[in-house]
Amino acid sequence: MSYTKRLDGRKSFEETRPISAKAGVIPRAHGSAMFTIGKTVAYAAVYGPRELHPKFLQNPKTGILRCHYNMMPFSGSGERVRPGPSRRSREISLVTEKALAPVLDLSDYPNAVVDVFIEFPQTDAGSRCAGICAASIALADAGLPMMDLVAAVSVGRVDDKIVVDLDYNEEAYEGGPVADTPVAILPSTEEFTLLQMDGEISKEDLIKALRLGQKAVKKIIEAQRQALKEKYVGEEADDAGNGE
Helix, strand or coil: CCCCCCCCCCCCCCCCEEEEEEEECCCCCCCEEEEECCCEEEEEEEEEEECCHHHCCCCCCEEEEEEEEEEEECCCCCCCCCCCCCCHHHHHHHHHHHHHHHHHHHCCCCCCCEEEEEEECCCCCCCCHHHHHHHHHHHHHCCCCCCCCCCEEEEEECEEEECCCCHHHHHCCCCCEEEEEEEEEEEEEEEEEEECCEEECCCHHHHHHHHHHHHHHHHHHHHHHHHHHHHHHHHHHHHCCCCC
């Protein structure tokens, strides 16, 4: 029996869950954002550029980016998340850095570090993609030089269907094979800065899934841009109201 309809009621296999984004949500951070997709909620806070310690980690030619991914203990749809760093959180922190690094220019900040802290109070699959989306907005909100935003979404296979934005129930689907492929994409060029895969999928189906991902991130990038626009339009209105 084939997978005939989305388990959460979405009308199409190409449809993402509902998306929302907001910039400037953490007052004391240099830049911050919230990004939600379905029941997955990501907060990102940026601090820096600031001098990197210990000094042996410094790069005299450029600043470096560090990302810190963390799921709160009761955030997951499955078992309780054990507090503190784990092998998984360190791996996702690293791939998040790699996904964002191509758009970020820190050459004006030698020996410095930019830290991005990504926290999840609630998750329902797709957390690394939501974290990348939130972090991208937060870096732009911090005013750091960026060539583009980065948008991310999961694509893959559930039984015999190619789908976009798998939720937890689809990742755990037992009626057939499942492949989950998180991707991060530069919207201006459609280049991939992240491509991972869990599960099995044919080359032909993978190509179809990646094309759907390139299409889906257009909706995500619009939400990211709108979040930044709303923040800065709001600030300009406040300044005008204060007579500045």
